[in-house]
Amino acid sequence: DVKVTQSSRYLVKRTGEKVFLECVQDMDHENMFWYRQDPGLGLRLIYFSYDVKMKEKGDIPEGYSVSREKKERFSLILESASTNQTSMYLCASSLSGHHQETQYFGPGTRLLVL
Amino acid sequence: AQSVAQPEDQVNVAEGNPLTVKCTYSVSGNPYLFWYVQYPNRGLQFLLKYITGDNLVKGSYGFEAEFNKSQTSFHLKKPSALVSDSALYFCAVRDDGSARQLTFGSGTQLTVLP
Numbered sequence: 614d615v616k617v618t619q620s621s622r623y624l625v626k627r628t629g630e631k632v633f634l635e636c637v638q639d640m641d642h643e644n645m646f647w648y649r650q651d652p653g654l655g656l657r658l659i660y661f662s663y664d665v666k667m668k669e670k671g672d673i674p675e676g677y678s679v680s681r682e683k684k685e686r687f688s689l690i691l692e693s694a695s696t697n698q699t700s701m702y703l704c705a706s707s708l709s710g711h712h713q714e715t716q717y718f719g720p721g722t723r724l725l726v727l
Numbered sequence: 728a729q730s731v732a733q734p735e736d737q738v739n740v741a742e743g744n745p746l747t748v749k750c751t752y753s754v755s756g757n758p759y760l761f762w763y764v765q766y767p768n769r770g771l772q773f774l775l776k777y778i779t780g781d782n783l784v785k786g787s788y789g790f791e792a793e794f795n796k797s798q799t800s801f802h803l804k805k806p807s808a809l810v811s812d813s814a815l816y817f818c819a820v821r822d823d824g825s826a827r828q829l830t831f832g833s834g835t836q837l838t839v840l841p
Binding site for chain 1: 761829
């Protein structure tokens with residue numbers, strides 16, 4: 614089974630802090646994704662990566678950056694956290710090459726910015 | 728551009744009754760369609776997908792979905808609902824021609840009443 618893990622289930626940070634969210638997958642997937650989930654809005658894509666050291670902006674990249682130094686690890690960085698970044702953050706991974714490939718999700722990190 | 732709509736925020740159904748969770752989509756090419764389920768404080772779990780072929784797709788936990796090209800719909804169904812089916816359900820779509828990412832609906836909260 615595919616396993617996607619996220620470094621924290623719950624996180625509380627203060628406004629202005631730098632925040633790192635880490636995601637690791639163990640199935641040698643090429644693609645990795647970061648979403649945020651907010652009530653009534655569904656999932657919105659922040660960034661994705663199709664290869665090591667490669668990244669592309671999703672629908673809502675403002676205020677976020679990412680890093681992918683190793684194939685299995687994809688980090689989401691909030692350079693200066695703000696209260697409107699309070700949300701549930703979900704990481705996902707999938708095989709590359711075909712648009713029909715299923716994305717597999719981690720358990721999520723619920724971030725509260727005070 | 729691709730989009731997906733889940734017209735119902737909430738669906739209530741009695742245990743043992745059939746359930747339907749609605750999804751409609753819009754793409755410029757051919758669609759790849761997915762259903763995911765999310766239990767409280769968990770990530771998303773894959774249920775089923777339509778790529779091509781038979782319009783009736785069977786998935787996990789007794790769920791199925793029917794692809795209807797003329798109505799641009801992909802409704803999720805189950806013949807007999809269980810209380811344990813209560814969860815948040817997401818429909819997602821990807822255009823096979825140009826899109827590199829999934830677009831998710833806003834989610835439908837299913838409650839199965841005992």
